[in-house]
Amino acid sequence: MKRFFCQCGQEVFFENKYCSNCTQSLGFDVKSLNLITIEPVDNSLFVDLDGRHFRLCGNELDFDVCNWLVPKESAQRLCFACQFNRTIPNQKVVDVNPPINYFRWYRLEDAKKRAIYTLLSIGINISNGWHDPESGLLFDFIESEFSGDVEATKVNTGYARGIVTINSLEADDVARIQAKTHLQERQRTILGHFRHELAHYLWDKHLFKLPMSRYFSDFFGEEKFEYRESLDLYYENGPPKNWPENYISAYASAHPSEDWAETFNHYLLIFECLDTAQRIGMSNTSPQGLSAEDLIDAWRELAVKLNQVNRSIGLSDAYPFVITGQIEVKLNYVASVISEFRDAQMKK
Numbered sequence: 001m002k003r004f005f006c007q008c009g010q011e012v013f014f015e016n017k018y019c020s021n022c023t024q025s026l027g028f029d030v031k032s033l034n035l036i037t038i039e040p041v042d043n044s045l046f047v048d049l050d051g052r053h054f055r056l057c058g059n060e061l062d063f064d065v066c067n068w069l070v071p072k073e074s075a076q077r078l079c080f081a082c083q084f085n086r087t088i089p090n091q092k093v094v095d096v097n098p099p100i101n102y103f104r105w106y107r108l109e110d111a112k113k114r115a116i117y118t119l120l121s122i123g124i125n126i127s128n129g130w131h132d133p134e135s136g137l138l139f140d141f142i143e144s145e146f147s148g149d150v151e152a153t154k155v156n157t158g159y160a161r162g163i164v165t166i167n168s169l170e171a172d173d174v175a176r177i178q179a180k181t182h183l184q185e186r187q188r189t190i191l192g193h194f195r196h197e198l199a200h201y202l203w204d205k206h207l208f209k210l211p212m213s214r215y216f217s218d219f220f221g222e223e224k225f226e227y228r229e230s231l232d233l234y235y236e237n238g239p240p241k242n243w244p245e246n247y248i249s250a251y252a253s254a255h256p257s258e259d260w261a262e263t264f265n266h267y268l269l270i271f272e273c274l275d276t277a278q279r280i281g282m283s284n285t286s287p288q289g290l291s292a293e294d295l296i297d298a299w300r301e302l303a304v305k306l307n308q309v310n311r312s313i314g315l316s317d318a319y320p321f322v323i324t325g326q327i328e329v330k331l332n333y334v335a336s337v338i339s340e341f342r343d344a345q346m347k348k
Contacts, residue, residue: 001114002033002034006024008024010022012026019037025040025046027067030068038054038069053072055069057070058082066082068113081113087139104141104168108166108190114194121272122271123342123346124341126202137162137205139165140166141166141168142155142165143167158200159197159204162205164200197261199261203261207337212340219330220257223256227255231254234253238250245326246324246326248266249262249321260334263334266331274286282302293328299323300323306319
């Protein structure tokens with residue numbers, strides 16, 4: 001991710017609404033993918049240093065949960081990213097002050113926006129399901145309901161027919177760590193969920209149409225193999241003993257479509273981390289324009305450093321995965337599909 005700076009020179013960050021040094025208002029401009037300084041013009045309008053006019057997102061005005069901007073000329077009340085929401089955590093539940101659901105939504109929004117930023121930064125454009133019902137994307141942020149300690153209504157994070165559902169309990173650290181422990185996962189993050197489900201969406205609505213899609217089974221296996229049966233067998237028997245040789249995660253071994261989604265997730269993670277590291281001076285290698293092989297080589301070197309730093313702090317490894325030769329081949333395929341899709345979009 002880019003580094004962002006206020007007009008006063010202070011470094012500011014992706015989720016910031018104000019500069020910590022001069023208290024200047026900030027907002028994210030999706031057109032430039034930049035966090036910009038804005039000045040109020042009146043009660044509803046702001047202007048940036050280039051004279052462009054913006055409004056605050058409706059979700060910021062109503063719920064104080066968004067720092068993305070809406071161009072003055074737009075007919076939309078919500079920003080680009082918030083237009084992808086279909087269902088948000090119930091903000092009428094007042095359990096503590098501020099409500100837990102506010103914090104859940106805030107964390108979900110941050111992760112969602114980071115995932116969308118990565119897609120846009122690598123040249124993948126997406127549309128929301130309200131504007132494009134056939135090929136667009138929408139998010140449901142809902143949670144499992146409990147009666148006492150019993151889970152009365154279970155919500156599974158997943159993807160189906162243009163809708164990504166995220167169980168909002170994933171925004172609770174305790175609940176997420178419990179799920180990670182129960183499923184014996186090496187890592188479980190909110191951002192990882194978004195990247196994984198975006199992989200399902202992109203394949204379902206866009207990528208399967210590309211010429212490169214014909215080679216999917218060569219790398220991941222037959223996608224049409226019974227999905228529900230495969231997952232049931234995975235949860236009943238676990239992954240094969242040699243799964244680390246061929247899969248980036250144990251869950252990737254459950255079904256070819258999950259292998260694709262997990263591999264895509266890791267490709268985005270690798271690209272974004274390398275980009276951030278280069279911009280902040282941790283690495284001399286920018287991922288832009290790198291071959292998949294060079295990208296992975298650079299990531300292996302950086303991941304070791306990140307893991308060592310985390311261990312020095314007393315934390316778990318930042319990247320507790322091993323990229324074998326077979327996994328590298330799959331990542332190379334993901335990179336090729338992304339490149340082909342980006343080129344196809346540019347020709348439209």
